[in-house]
Amino acid sequence: MIGAAVAFVIVAGAFGLWLVRRLSQPSAEQRQAIALRRAETTRSLLQQMQSLARPALTLIPAAQPGFSKLGGEPDLPEAAGWPRVGGQPLAFLAQLDLEEVRAADGPEWLPSLGRLWAFNDDQGYGSAGHIHILHAPPSAAVDRHPFPPDLKKRLRFRERPVGFRRDIVAPSIDWLGIDPREIDIEGFSAEELAAPPQGPHRDERQHRVGGYPSEIQDERMSITAELRARGLALDGPLPPDVEEAAGEWRLLLQIDSDPALGMNFGDAGRLYVFIKEKHARAGDFSKTVSNWQTY
Amino acid sequence: MAASGSYARGDQPRSVPDPDAQAYRKMVRKQKAINARQGGGNDSSRPGRVEHPGALESMIPVWGSGKEAIADFQDGDYVGAAGNGLLAVTDVVPAKAFVGALAKGALVKGAPYVWRTKPWEKGQGVRQWLGERGVVKPGQPVHHWVIGMEQKSPVPDFIKNQPIFLKPMKDAMQHGRVHGGYTANGVRLPRYGVPARIWYGSPDWAKAAPVSVGGRLVPDDNRKERSR
Numbered sequence: 344m345i346g347a348a349v350a351f352v353i354v355a356g357a358f359g360l361w362l363v364r365r366l367s368q369p370s371a372e373q374r375q376a377i378a379l380r381r382a383e384t385t386r387s388l389l390q391q392m393q394s395l396a397r398p399a400l401t402l403i404p405a406a407q408p409g410f411s412k413l414g415g416e417p418d419l420p421e422a423a424g425w426p427r428v429g430g431q432p433l434a435f436l437a438q439l440d441l442e443e444v445r446a447a448d449g450p451e452w453l454p455s456l457g458r459l460w461a462f463n464d465d466q467g468y469g470s471a472g473h474i475h476i477l478h479a480p481p482s483a484a485v486d487r488h489p490f491p492p493d494l495k496k497r498l499r500f501r502e503r504p505v506g507f508r509r510d511i512v513a514p515s516i517d518w519l520g521i522d523p524r525e526i527d528i529e530g531f532s533a534e535e536l537a538a539p540p541q542g543p544h545r546d547e548r549q550h551r552v553g554g555y556p557s558e559i560q561d562e563r564m565s566i567t568a569e570l571r572a573r574g575l576a577l578d579g580p581l582p583p584d585v586e587e588a589a590g591e592w593r594l595l596l597q598i599d600s601d602p603a604l605g606m607n608f609g610d611a612g613r614l615y616v617f618i619k620e621k622h623a624r625a626g627d628f629s630k631t632v633s634n635w636q637t638y
Numbered sequence: 639m640a641a642s643g644s645y646a647r648g649d650q651p652r653s654v655p656d657p658d659a660q661a662y663r664k665m666v667r668k669q670k671a672i673n674a675r676q677g678g679g680n681d682s683s684r685p686g687r688v689e690h691p692g693a694l695e696s697m698i699p700v701w702g703s704g705k706e707a708i709a710d711f712q713d714g715d716y717v718g719a720a721g722n723g724l725l726a727v728t729d730v731v732p733a734k735a736f737v738g739a740l741a742k743g744a745l746v747k748g749a750p751y752v753w754r755t756k757p758w759e760k761g762q763g764v765r766q767w768l769g770e771r772g773v774v775k776p777g778q779p780v781h782h783w784v785i786g787m788e789q790k791s792p793v794p795d796f797i798k799n800q801p802i803f804l805k806p807m808k809d810a811m812q813h814g815r816v817h818g819g820y821t822a823n824g825v826r827l828p829r830y831g832v833p834a835r836i837w838y839g840s841p842d843w844a845k846a847a848p849v850s851v852g853g854r855l856v857p858d859d860n861r862k863e864r865s866r
Contacts, residue, residue, distance in 0.1 A: 345688050345708055346688045346705070346708075349704070349708075385757070388757060389757070389758060392757070465818060465819070466818065466819035466821075466826060467819070467821050467826065468814050468818065468819065468820050468821065469810065469811060469814055469820040469821040469822055470821035470824070473821070516757055521757075522776060523757075523765075523766040523769055523770070524766075524769060524770050526757050528757065528758060528759075528760065531758075536758040536759075537758075538758075558754075559753070559754075560765075560779045560780065560810075560813075561765060561769070561774070561776055561777050561778065561779075562777060562810075563777075576823065577810070578809065600788060602788070607788050609814075609817035609818060610782060610786040610787055610788050610817060611786065611787035611788035612817070635814075637813070637814075637817055638753070638780075638781070638782045638786065638787040638788075
């Protein structure tokens with residue numbers, strides 16, 4: 344008797360679930376309206392991506408080694424000490440000569456002269472400043488700073504002198520705040536789909552200056568940057584002016600996990616540094632905001 | 639010459655410790671109690687009574703454990719009923735995930751293998767695929783819980799990116815602390831310890847599965863006794 348009752352409850356429950364799903368499915372007219380809406384959203388998205396695409400420099404192995412490089416020991420201004428947080432030395436990520444960046448047709452909002460260094464605090468993910476950006480004028484004399492003895496071995500990355508390849512990179516749907524469920528490319532012609540720029544925007548290892556970030560997770564990083572710059576919680580209510588202010592953020596640097604260099608941020612994660620265009624133009628690199636995403 | 643053995647004790651039998659005696663007496667007492675409650679004799683043919691499942695039947699998730707729990711309850715074995723009831727509950731999570739995956743076509747049609755694709759590319763990245771099916775909400779991080787993407791293993795990405803190997807995380811902080819230290823509201827939080835990493839970094843069905851499978855591997859002495 345109990346067995347029969349249990350079986351009846353299971354069957355009735357399964358039937359109920361099936362009925363609810365069946366009744367909650369949209370009608371033919373509703374499905375058509377959804378398809379039309381998605382097609383329109385997709386068309387608008389493709390146009391938006393095309394119009395907002397920006398030049399970006401992908402950091403590639405240098406043919407002629409210069410100042411710019413990933414990993415190794417930094418060439419810092421003579422008086423500069425190795426950056427530390429809480430007494431712990433940070434991991435040196437990269438150094439860039441802005442003259443080389445501009446010569447490679449990099450972002451026009453970056454100063455044409457000066458040098459940048461990036462150091463990462465791998466215990467500070469989640470904070471606005473876990474990547475420290477140092478800036479010095481081109482006249483500053485530099486010398487090679489050896490790894491501090493107390494820098495962990497896993498934070499001593501191998502060196503790769505880099506050159507730059509110019510790409511055109513479109514913003515992702517995350518950057519634009521588009522719900523991926525609202526996109527449907529079925530019905531678009533190959534010509535229409537080929538219109539957006541085809542810069543590297545996939546799973547490949549990417550070190551980048553300018554353009555837009557290649558996100559791993561689903562996050563509007565321009566909004567995150569604005570909230571972090573204001574010291575606001577990410578899960579709190581969004582102040583009304585944040586959306587507009589978020590449009591001023593530019594990707595200064597993206598550093599990818601790179602096994603050849605011994606770089607691994609979380610699980611093949613990426614590091615991102617953002618700066619407001621007005622600050623970059625003014626050569627003020629003290630107001631950057633960092634982010635980190637991983638698989 | 640003095641006699642040896644029982645003759646030395648006046649033909650009284652030797653007192654030999656019987657290690658099974660206590661367990662035997664306990665079993666007999668239990669069976670007598672069961673018989674008394676059931677009105678004597680084996681009434682397994684009584685209408686409405688749920689029988690203990692057979693060896694194969696007991697391996698069926700939810701059904702086997704649930705039936706065993708009901709049968710134990712009828713026998714007055716409340717501890718067994720509770721244990722098997724718990725086993726049935728732990729069966730539900732992996733069974734639900736498995737049925738859900740089947741219903742969503744994850745195992746039938748094959749899941750997408752690229753993590754992300756451009757919106758103008760045919761085919762979906764698995765991130766979008768999960769979002770469309772409501773497995774992850776917009777903005778929710780997803781963790782590769784079995785095979786990390788950084789590992790230098792011969793496992794290709796289309797395996798690593800299968801939905802079964804992915805765990806939606808509560809938020810960026812929880813995901814961050816599975817991988818390392820994380821700073822939230824200016825407070826530096828350390829990386830989770832190994833138990834917390836396993837707990838937060840694995841799906842519910844994976845946590846329940848060892849209990850569900852392990853429970854079946856434990857020998858069921860009661861079933862052996864019943865089959866005698």
